[in-house]
Amino acid sequence: MPTTWLILAIAALAALGFVAGRARAMTSAGGDARRLHSLPAYYGWNVALTVLTPALGLFVLWMLVQPFLVDRHVTGLIPDSAIGQGSSRGLVMSDVRRVAEGLSVLEARGADADDIAAMTPEALQDEMAAVGVALGTPMTPAVKAAAEAYRAETDGWRTWMGVAVLAAALGGLALSWRMTDKDFRARNTVERGILFMLLGAALVAILTTLGIVLSMLFETANFFEAYPWQKFFLGTNWAPDFRGNSELAILPLLWGTLYISLIALLVAVPIGLFAAIYLSEYATKRVRTLAKPAIEILAGIPTIVYGLFALITVGPMLRDWLAQPLGFGNSSSSVMTAGLVMGIMLIPFVSSLSDDIINAVPQSLRDGSYGLGATQSETIKQVIVPAALPGIVGAILLAASRAIGETMIVVLGAGAAAAQFNQGLGEVVNPFQAMTTITVKIVSQLTGDTDFSSPETLVAFALGLTLFVITLGLNVLALWIVRRYREQYE
CATH class of the missing domain: 1.10.3720.10 (MetI-like)
Known part of the structure; x- marks a missing residue:
């Protein structure tokens, strides 16, 4: 499922949850809002937030973890013989990702998947150049196979992501709708949820700074393993x-x-x-x-x-x-x-x-x-x-x-x-x-x-x-x- 459609589906479920939660609260109170613990809108917002929070949280987590898992698996599929002299596994993997993106572009332009699979690496590289995808090294059969595996695995993960995110949204909708009752403290729950959202927003800057520093620290440590720190800080050229x-x-x-x-x-x-x-x-x-x-x-x-x-x-x-x-x-x-x-x-x-x-x-x-x-x-x-x-x-x-x-x-x-x-x-x-x-x-x-x-x-x-x-x-x-x-x- 495309990412845009998935987000629109979550938003639609949240809107549906707002209407359904508000209606269920009013029904439980016999249509008299004075019998409700909270204002009717709070019941709707409680259901909507219970739909959005787990679904979007799982979506963001999935988008962060998926590339690492796919890269680690596909990198293992590249044989050592496919890495030429002066190159590295990282450079070959960069070409694999570019080829995978190029395959998506070719299919979006109407190319048949079977015809693409039957192309030789040289012909496919020419097609990649025609759609603006430049490779750092000549394409080999191993790179082509790895790119096809990368694209297939990415599509598979994306499908499972859509299923999992929609399941989380539907689960949140069903659970919160069932909990909705005239005696349910919706206002307290919604305000507590908003408080946690504000706290999360406040932590974004701190966690981002921490992530930036840690990423630089790890890569800097790798650099000093390959190059002496004395030459880096005390050298003059x-x-x-x-x-x-x-x-x-x-x-x-x-x-x-x-x-x-x-x-x-x-x-x-x-x-x-x-x-x-x-x-x-x-x-x-x-x-x-x-x-x-x-x-x-x-x-x-x-x-x-x-x-x-x-x-x-x-x-x-x-x-x-x-x-x-x-x-x-x-x-x-x-x-x-x-x-x-x-x-x-x-x-x-x-x-x-x-x-x-x-x-x-x-x-x-x-x-x-x-x-x-x-x-x-x-x-x-x-x-x-x-x-x-x-x-x-x-x-x-x-x-x-x-x-x-x-x-x-x-x-x-x-x-x-x-x-x-x-x-x-x-x-x-x-x-x-x-x-x-x-x-x-x-x-x-x-x-x-x-x-x-x-x-x-x-x-x-x-x-x-x-x-x-x-x-x-x-x-x-x-x-x-x-x-x-x-x-x-x-």
Whole structure:
């Protein structure tokens, strides 16, 4: 059964349960709603939620577990002889999944299943290419057989899933409908169920964060089993090679990330903070009405547009006006290009949040400062900004996290080459030198047909975990600064 039909069937059963539960409650009360323990709608909602909760819970669980079970079974069907030199079981399994998807596309376009089964691997690969399915390795009879088994097993699991989910929905409908009576405490049951739903929603973010961290930890552990951690953290060269003998040191990427982020913050923080102070303390209502939305428009521009702006306008301008005349280089892709454009992108993050927190400072603090004879500038410097410091630090932290995680602007504005420590300190600190960041290399290492057992691919997870630790450190540092200044000014 298609997934859409299954969800619609569950929704229809829930709607039917709502009507049937409400009607049964009214019937048990002789049509007099005053004899019911709860309002009539609660009885309907009790039945509807009892239909939806087990059915959707089983559906989500099934969708999470099924791919692992199918992959594990089909992977065992691939003989070792089908794995060529330079390939791996993971890469072959990727082709199996692509072929299985291609078979579904061919049948959806009217191809006969028997004709497809009779095709040779070479002919089937040509058909796959015709429908846009590209394979990383030439198709073999083993890959074709595994793809057919993968598709058949997936269809079988999907059929059983439909049966199980509908059975759970019907079971919930029958059970809750039978329990419905005028004395049944429907309101208490429904509110308790909604409470658990809200608790589950609150746990989603926590469990998602935990899942992200654990997934990176496990893959990072696999990476350090294949590559020494000393070379990763202490090495000075980034030169991945999927044929072997890779140098996967993080220091060149970390330096590029911090260097570009620092320039971006040097641009965004002063401009954004001064703009926030002007809009909240000096600007007239008319100016504020026009200027604030104009600044916030910057936050809505896609990062790819900023990247194109860096590539076409800012990069050549910096090269022609500064880099070449000063003898710093001839490339339009540089740390300064990406940093300036990223800083422009971050201005609304600092400005809007700082403006909101400054406006939230109580007017009584301003009045007290003016009453003591302070000028407006002295009040802003000595009263308002210290009082708003926690929010300002939060805005700067948000901007820093956004800068560290940016990818598109770096690709188009700073290039994809890692910093070369062997070229000397002058080249490493040259702001007009092309560099790249951790996020760019995470994308590049996971792009295309990758073998998830090779260190060249697993290094992406180690890079991601390092980035996570850096962001966590920024949060801890910001919390320490906020607590210190709160103690001083409260």
